[in-house]
Amino acid sequence: MQELVFINKNIDRWKKFEALSVKDGSYPPDKLAAMFIQITDDLSYCRTFYPGTDTEKYLNALAAKTHYNIYKNKKESGHKILNFWKKDFPLIIYDIRKYVYISLALFLFSALIGAFSAANDKSFVRTILGDAYVDMTLDNIEKGDPMAIYKKMMQTDMFLAITINNIKVAFLAFVWGLLLVVGTVYIMISNGVMLGSFQYFFYDQGIFLESVLTIWIHGTLEIFAIIISGAAGLLIGVSVLLPGTYTRLQSFKQATVKGVKIIIGIVPIFIVAGFLEGFVTRYTEAPVFIRAGIILLSLVFIVWYFFLYPAKLAKKTPSPFT
Numbered sequence: 001m002q003e004l005v006f007i008n009k010n011i012d013r014w015k016k017f018e019a020l021s022v023k024d025g026s027y028p029p030d031k032l033a034a035m036f037i038q039i040t041d042d043l044s045y046c047r048t049f050y051p052g053t054d055t056e057k058y059l060n061a062l063a064a065k066t067h068y069n070i071y072k073n074k075k076e077s078g079h080k081i082l083n084f085w086k087k088d089f090p091l092i093i094y095d096i097r098k099y100v101y102i103s104l105a106l107f108l109f110s111a112l113i114g115a116f117s118a119a120n121d122k123s124f125v126r127t128i129l130g131d132a133y134v135d136m137t138l139d140n141i142e143k144g145d146p147m148a149i150y151k152k153m154m155q156t157d158m159f160l161a162i163t164i165n166n167i168k169v170a171f172l173a174f175v176w177g178l179l180l181v182v183g184t185v186y187i188m189i190s191n192g193v194m195l196g197s198f199q200y201f202f203y204d205q206g207i208f209l210e211s212v213l214t215i216w217i218h219g220t221l222e223i224f225a226i227i228i229s230g231a232a233g234l235l236i237g238v239s240v241l242l243p244g245t246y247t248r249l250q251s252f253k254q255a256t257v258k259g260v261k262i263i264i265g266i267v268p269i270f271i272v273a274g275f276l277e278g279f280v281t282r283y284t285e286a287p288v289f290i291r292a293g294i295i296l297l298s299l300v301f302i303v304w305y306f307f308l309y310p311a312k313l314a315k316k317t318p319s320p321f322t
Contacts, residue, residue, distance in 0.1 A: 214281055
């Protein structure tokens with residue numbers, strides 16, 4: 001790559017970093033640290049291919065200035081953890097929004113495939129969900145309690161088991177992005193197909209509304225958190241396939257930092273979803289407006305926290321990741 005091309009591709013980001021880094025104490029130290037990583041990566045690239053140039057001198061000065069600001073602002077408030085979910089995590093979500101949309105579209109398309117397959121092949125549901133689950137559910141339907149499966153385990157045991165399993169699925173969706181996104185795509189498709197066939201099964205049994213009012217009490221948050229983890233996996237895979245102006249290692253390191261923060265960020269979502277599944281979903285006799293209200297509140301939270309709030313926050317606080 002010619003030096004001029006390198007400059008033109010990155011100059012806007014450098015200017016943004018320069019403007020942010022000179023604001024005394026106005027930017028979180030972890031954001032400055034992320035800026036420092038990017039600047040030093042650019043500096044390393046420049047030293048390799050354009051040594052002794054004015055570009056190298058400029059980047060060296062910018063890196064030094066950013067490093068100074070990191071340590072100058074190292075004293076942080078006692079609300080670092082809160083600020084992570086208030087600012088850092090939403091900004092990362094906004095930064096990877098295209099991967100969120102891709103992951104969401106992939107999951108929904110897979111769910112449609114699952115529902116279509118179940119509608120056209122009666123054995124498909126048993127193939128996906130297993131004979132034991134299908135037979136047990138059919139037996140529960142005959143007994144007049146189709147959602148009895150959510151009442152069998154002790155509440156705390158169910159909460160812990162579900163939460164741990166969901167975090168495991170999210171972690172795999174993220175880590176399997178290393179397989180050049182193939183692993184992540186596989187997890188999203190398999191989970192989407194399972195959900196689609198699962199919901200069609202209840203529709204075919206004439207209890208679709210009851211299944212929605214029960215399953216989606218916890219499933220709304222749970223499924224969307226898995227979709228977010230899929231976006232993190234896609235980010236990792238694409239960082240290796242399409243590193244842009246960075247080396248693959250540099251691109252991978254930057255994506256990994258964001259990806260790990262994403263997985264950490266959705267852990268509370270899984271905890272809430274696990275709590276709902278363990279302690280709330282089992283009360284199928286609860287009034288419809290209460291169950292529907294929980295689902296609606298979950299949807300409102302998702303739309304606000306993962307889409308509206310990050311976009312609004314990004315306008316006020318430019319992200320160092322872009």
